[in-house]
Structure formats: C-alpha cells, structure tokens
Amino acid sequence: MKKALFPLALSILFSCNRESKFDVEKDLYQFSEKMENGDTLEVYVNLSACMFAASERYNFLKENDTLYLETHSEISSFEKKQQTLPKIIYPFKPNNSFSFENYFKYLKNENKAKRKYGSSLVTVYYPNKDQTQYFNDDGLGDKFTKLDKLSLIRKRLYPNDKFFETPEPPPPPPSRK
Numbered sequence: 001m002k003k004a005l006f007p008l009a010l011s012i013l014f015s016c017n018r019e020s021k022f023d024v025e026k027d028l029y030q031f032s033e034k035m036e037n038g039d040t041l042e043v044y045v046n047l048s049a050c051m052f053a054a055s056e057r058y059n060f061l062k063e064n065d066t067l068y069l070e071t072h073s074e075i076s077s078f079e080k081k082q083q084t085l086p087k088i089i090y091p092f093k094p095n096n097s098f099s100f101e102n103y104f105k106y107l108k109n110e111n112k113a114k115r116k117y118g119s120s121l122v123t124v125y126y127p128n129k130d131q132t133q134y135f136n137d138d139g140l141g142d143k144f145t146k147l148d149k150l151s152l153i154r155k156r157l158y159p160n161d162k163f164f165e166t167p168e169p170p171p172p173p174p175s176r177k
Contacts, residue, residue, distance in 0.1 A: 020035075020036045020038065020039050020128050020129070021034075021036065022034055022035050022036055022039050022126065022128070022129075023129070023131070024041075024124060024126045024129075024131040024132070024133050025131070025133065028101075028104050028124060028133055029101055029104055029105050029108070030101060031060065031100070031101060031104075032067050032090065032092035032099075032101060033092075035060070035062040035067060036062060037062050037063060037064065037065065038062065038063075038128075039061075039062045039126075039128055040059065040060065040061050040062075040126075040127055040128065041059075041060040041061075041124065041125075041126055042057060042058070042059050042060075042124070042125045042126075042127065043057065043058040043059075043060070043100070043122065043123070043124050043125075044056075044057050044122070044123040044124075044125070045057075045058070045121070045122050045147075045150065046119050046120065046121055046122075046123075047147065047164075048077075049140060049143065049144070050140075051077060052075075052077050052078075053075070053076045053077035054073070054074060054075040054076065054077070054164070055073075055074050055076075056071065056072070056073045056074070057071070057072045058070075058071050058100070059071075059072070060090060060100075061087075066089060067089070067090040067092065068087050068088065068089060068090060069087065069088055069089075069090040069157070070084065070085065070086075070087040070088075071084070071085040071157075071158070072084045072085075073085070073163050073164070075164075081163075083163050085158055085161060088157065090157075091157075098152055098153045098156045099153065100153060103149060103150060103153055104124070104135075106146075106149060107121075107122060107135040107146065108135070110142075110146065111135050111136060112136045112137060112138040112142065113136065114134065114136050115136065115138075120134040120135060120136050121135055121136055121137040121143055121146060121147075122134075122135040122146075123135075
C-alpha cells in the first residue's frame with residue numbers, strides 16, 4: 001500500500017500548476033528575463049491614422065527557457081490584407097537599444113493621458129494574470145514619432161518584411177506631341 005502511494009504523491013506534486021511571479025507593472029521593462037516558462041505576453045499596436053486602419057500584434061511566449069515571438073499584421077482599410085510572420089526566437093540583448101524592453105521604457109517616459117476618443121497606441125496584455133498596461137499618444141505627431149521608433153525594432157526583427165511598404169507609383173504616361 002505504501003509503495004502505491006509514493007508514485008501517486010509524486011504525480012500530484014508535479015502536476016500542480018504553479019503561478020508565475022511575472023507582473024506586468026513591475027517586470028515589463030525586463031520581460032525577456034522575467035518571464036517564466038508558459039508565460040505569454042501580447043502587445044497590440046494601433047497603427048491607424050486618418051483614413052488608414054491597421055494594427056499589429058506581437059505575441060511573446062516563453063517555452064523551454066527560450067522566448068519566442070510571433071507577429072500578426074493587418075490592414076483593414078482600402079485593400080484588406082493580413083499576415084502572420086513565422087515564430088522566431090526573440091533576440092534580446094540588454095545593451096541593445098532596439099528592443100521592446102527599451103521601447104516600453106521610452107513609452108513609459110513619454111506616456112500621455114488617455115484621450116476621450118480613440119484607443120491606446122500600445123496595449124500590453126498578460127493573460128496569465130489578466131493584467132494590462134496602456135501607452136497613449138497625444139495626437140498624430142506624437143503617434144508617428146512613437147511608431148517610427150517601433151519601426152526600427154521591427155526592421156531589426158524582420159529585415160525582409162515589406163507588408164507595410166507602399167508600392168512605387170507607375171511612371172507617368174509618355175507625353176504626346
């Protein structure tokens with residue numbers, strides 16, 4: 001009887017779900033190092049402006065002590081299109097200024113009060129504990145400045161992606177004489 005209880009006790013001990021210690025409010029600015037296996041962090045970026053409606057979602061997932069990133073992009077105005085980029089290993093280095101960690105620090109320092117209309121520029125959601133962090137802009141100029149900084153990070157992560165690039169206009173027709 002005692003021999004049968006030991007494996008049962010071990011299986012109960014190892015099957016218990018432990019709760020992650022990650023906390024968005026205090027760990028967001030070092031999330032690469034602070035996330036634990038099984039943690040997911042979702043970053044929603046509102047790229048919309050004027051008549052252009054677009055968004056991007058970055059999903060960070062920690063598995064086997066490795067942080068992965070999957071990105072989903074969508075344009076929903078004019079021509080509707082979307083893409084999901086392949087999952088990559090997130091290449092975080094503490095001294096790299098082109099990282100999401102440093103981008104979040106910048107957004108924190110430059111965060112504006114939530115406006116009565118519109119949505120947040122960047123929303124960070126940690127579903128494991130239902131925690132959310134919002135970063136706002138103060139109009140188009142501020143929004144474009146903040147998105148330009150994000151585009152530098154994106155170009156480092158996905159140097160060959162042309163999803164948001166606009167095609168060259170066709171040359172003018174030859175003039176008739």
